[in-house]
Amino acid sequence: MLWRNYWRKFVNYFMFSMTGLCALATVGVLFFVLGYLVWHGGSSLSWAFLTHLPTPVGEAGGGMANAIVGTAKLLLLASAFGIPIGFLGGVYLAEFGGRLFPFVIRYTADLLNGVPSIVMGIFAYTIVVLPMKHFSTLAGGLALGVMMIPIAVRSTEEALRTVPLMLREGGLALGASKWRTIATVVVPAARKGIVTGIILDMARVAGETAPLLFTAFSNQFWSPGWNQPTASLPVMVYTYAISPYEDWHKQAWAAGLVLLTLVLVANVAARLFVSGRSAH
């Protein structure tokens, strides 16, 4: 009898330790990556880095200001394209019924989500770059925008589904049409979840490199407008990291750090947004 007690206690303790260790390992990986980036990239991070253009190889200094702006422009374009489509698609799935059509839409969105990003790049290359005969910010924004759609659809749909039927009925009972109820009662009630989904969507897409390789390509200089190829943080990391120059390696670390910081800030901001606004 006593043996069984000891055995039981041992198993409990063992499993507790194992699961605890694995949880720690998960968190540890994030901190390890972050630490490594800070260690290697922190020294290259400077005001010059954030505001200057890249210098030719061999010259000291230089920065990635154009890549930071480029990433911002690409995200802006991607959001302008992906968010309205994703949002309205999510509204349709959550609010309008039917069995077959919504099922097909949902399934297709999930499939689209699983398409490798490099394939998205080829798609945008064929659709935009070839007809235009050059790389452009537009092509890059489009590729990223298409990648944003499935996540926006699903997160909008899920956020809207959490709104209780009671609220919808309340709006209808006052003589509001279905669309009006959706726009003025349901969507505002779900705004927290919708905004969080969009922020996380943008953060995820900000780091996509493969599609940009043959759409926005890269640029050593500023790229005003939407028609020119543009530098972006992920592509710069790629270009600089595989180069043979030590100076560029350091800059790649710094760029990686900036990118990761942006993503982390977006995630934290999204969570704060959710919990900050009280139980509305």
Add this chain to the structure above:
Amino acid sequence: MAADDVKLRVSGLDFYYGPKQSLFGISLQFLTNRITALIGPSGCGKSTFLRTLNRMYETVPHARAEGEILFDNEDLLTMDPVALRRRVGMVFQRPNPFPKSIFDNIAYGLRVNGTHSGAALKEKVEKSLRRAALWDEVKDQLYKSAYALSGGQQQRLCIARALAVDPEVLLLDEPCSALDPIATAKIEELLFSLQDQCTLIIVTHNMQQAARVADFTGFFLLGKLIEYNRTEIIFKTPAMRETEDYITGRFG
């Protein structure tokens, strides 16, 4: 019955959820500006019936109503549902204020129905809140979230919200079942004060409430209307045995 006008005339109403029939040949008349209570055990169809009167069942797929309901001699089942719901309001079992401020909750119905000027809105919101006996309690927090109110206050807010658009008929689906006795008493007072202004139809599982508040009472059982008459007659000298059994607590 007195020679009052008939506001709603229901004739042979059948209701189906898909293949399953839940209301069987309901026929009755609601008189203008009177309070009618619908009583019966759980699942007897009284809420289902109430929701046919403003066609809220249309949000449920495969739900359909057959028969005739005349609303001031208009065919209720085929008229524009949005126009219908502006004249027939509803208060639900659990308070369902919108996640907006108290003011915006009341103003919602007004804005939907065409009032946009700030001054007109303020005036109507105040009038509604006074009618619901809520004005004094909330006049200093009109722009705070409606969720900051207690359950009883929220329900009175929902009533004020429904009243703001001056409906001809107000449907109340067990409005006090989620509330404590004091809040319930306040709401019953409110319903009394609405007499002669609005036709009220209230579904309740609380027979004492029906006896206190209503001019007429209808008893539902298993989807059929068993008896419908003046409240005193239903409670003192019911004609049907099932009614008597229910009133005296032999079942339900």
